[in-house]
Amino acid sequence: MSDSLKIDYDVIIIGGALSGSSTALMLLRENPKLNILIIEKNPKFGYRVGESTVEISSFFLGKILGLSNYLNQNHLIKQGLRFWFYQSNENSFSQCSEVGSPYHVRLPGYQVDRSTLDEHILSMAVDAGAQLLRPATVKKVELQLGDLQKVTYQHDDKICVANGRWVVDASGVRCLMSKQLGWYRKNEAHPISSIWARWKNINSMEDLNFAQDFPDWEKRCHGTRWTATNHFVGKGWWAWCIPLKCGDVSIGLLYDERIVTLDQNLGLLERMRKLLNEHPVARRVMQNAEPLEKDIHYRKNLPYYSRQYFDDGIALVGDAAAFIDPLYSAGLDWVAYTTSAAVKLIMSERNNDDITDLLGQLNDGFIQSYDRWFNSLYLNKYFYIGEYDLMQIAFRLDLGLYYLGVVIPTFEKGRNFPVLPPYATANTSIIKFMCWYNRCLADIGKKRIEKNIIGKKNSNHFFQFNSYVANRLIILRLTMAILDLFKILILNNSLFKLNSNKSDGLSTTD
Ligand SMILES: Cc1cc2nc3c(=O)[nH]c(=O)nc-3n(C[C@H](O)[C@H](O)[C@H](O)COP(=O)(O)OP(=O)(O)OC[C@H]3O[C@@H](n4cnc5c(N)ncnc54)[C@H](O)[C@@H]3O)c2cc1C
Numbered sequence: 302m303s304d305s306l307k308i309d310y311d312v313i314i315i316g317g318a319l320s321g322s323s324t325a326l327m328l329l330r331e332n333p334k335l336n337i338l339i340i341e342k343n344p345k346f347g348y349r350v351g352e353s354t355v356e357i358s359s360f361f362l363g364k365i366l367g368l369s370n371y372l373n374q375n376h377l378i379k380q381g382l383r384f385w386f387y388q389s390n391e392n393s394f395s396q397c398s399e400v401g402s403p404y405h406v407r408l409p410g411y412q413v414d415r416s417t418l419d420e421h422i423l424s425m426a427v428d429a430g431a432q433l434l435r436p437a438t439v440k441k442v443e444l445q446l447g448d449l450q451k452v453t454y455q456h457d458d459k460i461c462v463a464n465g466r467w468v469v470d471a472s473g474v475r476c477l478m479s480k481q482l483g484w485y486r487k488n489e490a491h492p493i494s495s496i497w498a499r500w501k502n503i504n505s506m507e508d509l510n511f512a513q514d515f516p517d518w519e520k521r522c523h524g525t526r527w528t529a530t531n532h533f534v535g536k537g538w539w540a541w542c543i544p545l546k547c548g549d550v551s552i553g554l555l556y557d558e559r560i561v562t563l564d565q566n567l568g569l570l571e572r573m574r575k576l577l578n579e580h581p582v583a584r585r586v587m588q589n590a591e592p593l594e595k596d597i598h599y600r601k602n603l604p605y606y607s608r609q610y611f612d613d614g615i616a617l618v619g620d621a622a623a624f625i626d627p628l629y630s631a632g633l634d635w636v637a638y639t640t641s642a643a644v645k646l647i648m649s650e651r652n653n654d655d656i657t658d659l660l661g662q663l664n665d666g667f668i669q670s671y672d673r674w675f676n677s678l679y680l681n682k683y684f685y686i687g688e689y690d691l692m693q694i695a696f697r698l699d700l701g702l703y704y705l706g707v708v709i710p711t712f713e714k715g716r717n718f719p720v721l722p723p724y725a726t727a728n729t730s731i732i733k734f735m736c737w738y739n740r741c742l743a744d745i746g747k748k749r750i751e752k753n754i755i756g757k758k759n760s761n762h763f764f765q766f767n768s769y770v771a772n773r774l775i776i777l778r779l780t781m782a783i784l785d786l787f788k789i790l791i792l793n794n795s796l797f798k799l800n801s802n803k804s805d806g807l808s809t810t811d
Contacts, residue, residue, distance in 0.1 A: 310338045310432075312647060313452050313465035315439045315478075317341030317426075318419045319351070320619025320636050321471030323366060325426035327644045332651065333430055338463055339423070340454050341435040346416040348499055348596050351632050352543045352551050353379060353530045356708045356771075358633030359409045362418075365637070365718050371421060372411045377546050379410035381768050382629075383529040384696065385582040386689040388759040394581045395515040398689045398762035400696060405524040406768040408708075412528060414545045442468055442478060447613045467614055467647050470621040474600075479607040479617055488604035491679060493626060495600050496573045497553025499593045504586050505544070506531075511585075521763055530630065533583040535687045536755050537561040539628065540577055542586060549593060552577075555627065557683035558602075560750065569599050603627075604675070610667045611660055613650070616643035623671050626679045628686075629699065634707075634722070639667070642720040663720070670725035677735030685746025689759045694789055695742055697766065697782040698735070704769045705779065706731055712771050738786055745793045 312328060314321045317339040325337050354362060359379075363369040383401030427433050437456035444450050450468045454461055470478035479485040504511070506526045512519040531542040537560025543551040554573045556563070563572040570592055577583040606623040610616070618639040624632065642663050649656050678699055685691040707723050724732055749755045769775055 308449060308466060309336070309463045310465040311335045311651060312337045312467040312469060313450070313463055314339045314431075314469045314471055315442075315452075316471035316473060316621065317423045317433060317435065318346060318349070318471065318473065318619075319415070319422060319633070320473075320621070320640055321469065322419065322423040322426045322431075323636065324469050324471060324616075324618055324640045324643050325431040326366065326422060326429055327640065328647060329426065329429040329431060331644065331648050335430075335651070337426075337431040338465065339426065339431050339433045339435075340437045340439050340452070340456075340463075341423070341433065342438045344436045346419045348593075349415040349419070350497060350551070350553065350598075350627070351415050352413055352545065353541070353630040354411045354413060354633055355630045356408050356410065356703070357711055358630075358637055359411055360711060361633070361637035361641075361718065362411070363409055365641075365716065366422065366425075368422075369409070372409075372413070372418075375417060375421075375546065376414060377412040377528050377544060379406070379412045380525055380529040381406040381410065382532065382696070382700075383526060384532045384534055384692065385580070386534055386687065386692070386756075386759040386762075387580050387582065388756045390579040390581065390584075392581045392760060394585050395518040396760045397580075397582050398759055398764075400689075400693050400764040400766055401522070401526065401529060402524060402768045403522045403765050404767065407770045408768075412530070412543050412545060414547060439472070439477060442481065444468070444482075444612075444615060446615070450614050467616065467650075469643055469647075470615070470617045471619055473620040474624065476605070476607075476617075476621050478615060478621065482609075482615075484607040484609050486606055486608060487602060488606055488625070488675065489602075491604045491626065491675065492558040493555055493603050493683065494558055495553055495555045495603060495627075496569050496598070497551065498570065498573075498597045499545075499549045499551050500587070500590045501549060501593060502589045502591050503542075503544075503550040503552075504588055506586070521765075531582075531586075532628075533577065533580045534692065535576070535580055536750070537683045537687065538576060539683075539686055540573075540580075540583060541627070542583075550590075552587070552590075553598075555603075560683055569597055606668075606671050608668075609664055610639070611642070611646055611663050613656060613660065616646060618643050622667070625671070625675050626682075628679065628682070629703075631674070637718070638670075638720065638722050641718050642667070645720045666721040666725040670722045673724050673732045674722070677732050677739060680736075680739065681743035681747075682739065684743045684750060687756060687759075688746055688749065689762055690789060691742045691745060693762075693764050694782060694786050695739065698738060698779065698786065701769060701775055701779040701782060702731055702735060704771060704775050708769075709771050709775070741790055741795050745789075745795055 386398040538556035
């Protein structure tokens with residue numbers, strides 16, 4: 302270890318939101334004597350996206366971090382996913398097709414207010430012994446791998462230096478370290494952008510006037526539609542609608558720049574509203590909606606990744622590591638895996654283990670994982686996302702294979718949470734199958750767009766999707782979805798035309 306630098310901390314964490322505070326908390330549970338500094342830029346967390354949890358992130362928050370009671374008391378219980386399709390903007394509300402469960406879901410999920418949740422976990426980390434500097438901004442990190450890392454930060458107008466054996470970058474989309482190290486790459490194969498805001502005066506689907514106006518629509522669902530993540534979908538776009546415990550509703554638009562051109566003459570909110578107004582369900586829900594001032598956000602070209610995620614002294618976690626697409630709300634799953642991996646790596650080194658092999662496994666695993674999840678789930682998805690017949694099948698398969706390959710193995714391991722996403726290492730045949738059907742469906746979607754026959758099958762369907770459970774019954778349900786996939790491919794003359802261009806996939810190792 303260098304003589305000139307004195308060790309101040311075992312670990313310095315840049316960013317105290319979910320990824321940073323979870324890493325600190327898990328490290329301190331492993332070893333309460335660790336000396337950890339969290340440097341957080343904001344005096345208080347404001348509105349942030351990442352509000353909908355799915356099976357893995359709920360398991361991580363509830364069972365690994367131990368927040369089940371807190372989540373049940375302070376946030377909303379989520380009722381799965383629900384998709385709404387429309388054929389034309391002249392459809393009536395009840396003609397729009399729906400994919401969703403008539404009952405409540407079987408596994409826990411939450412709609413979380415991130416500002417509240419992140420403050421809570423940060424305070425738990427501080428109670429466990431982490432030191433917090435806030436507001437303070439990290440300006441520069443000088444790495445000496447295998448030795449001490451020198452972190453320069455600004456606090457109360459003063460420039461200060463702290464030395465730590467490890468730096469954990471949890472700076473979110475700023476990606477402080479991957480940019481500084483030249484590891485950062487944009488994912489140009491997926492040009493999606495987003496506009497989002499929080500709203501008040503939203504019409505909840507549970508309001509009596511919905512039931513009065515559409516009695517058959519009301520009758521067919523016995524559960525609570527509103528606390529699902531409701532997805533309004535259209536040609537090349539989708540929007541989430543997430544209610545929060547405080548009464549505000551988070552609504553955001555995601556669109557593929559290759560398919561959707563928004564009116565640049567309009568302000569951000571008007572652009573979003575104009576598109577959402579085309580959709581009869583979104584139109585009804587947002588009839589009287591008013592955005593909360595100062596809570597309007599826009600981000601272009603969302604996805605990116607890193608050429609490397611870990612080294613001897615540095616770990617990237619959460620959004621500071623990579624981001625793909627929020628369609629299936631997997632951002633917090635990524636937080637769960639990357640923070641768990643960082644904890645494993647740091648604890649191994651602090652326990653004087655040789656970390657060479659682990660470093661290799663983690664870097665290879667996360668690089669593979671990004672490629673696999675991206676190519677199998679998201680590549681060109683927006684070409685068919687608004688098509689009821691195609692997306693309904695994709696949803697059943699995507700979610701079913703998530704259960705089979707990710708949810709079930711993770712739940713079976715209990716508190717022994719995996720440090721690598723399960724599909725990162727094995728199951729290549731499943732990933733190949735996912736890439737294949739996603740390509741086939743995207744090809745059909747592209748052809749429909751070319752022929753201008755998009756959305757023609759979008760009216761008057763209700764696919765009663767009973768939520769999956771984490772047992773082997775999933776195989777039966779997946780078999781049924783695969784049979785329906787083949788039917789769709791035959792109907793669209795696509796089964797034997799598998800000439801889809803494989804080379805448009807992403808390989809982050811290139
Ligand atoms: C449009 C959109 C919708 C999404 N929806 C979902 C969803 O429904 N479900 C889901 O699971 N995920 C979703 N995500 C992803 C999710 O938001 C992120 O994965 C998650 O918020 C990442 O948390 P984080 O702690 O890594 O980063 P952040 O929450 O961004 O926190 C980073 C922290 O670092 C601090 N910081 C930054 N720079 C510095 C610095 N130099 N010095 C000190 N501190 C610094 C910041 O102040 C901030 O507090 C969505 C993402 C987007 C873009």
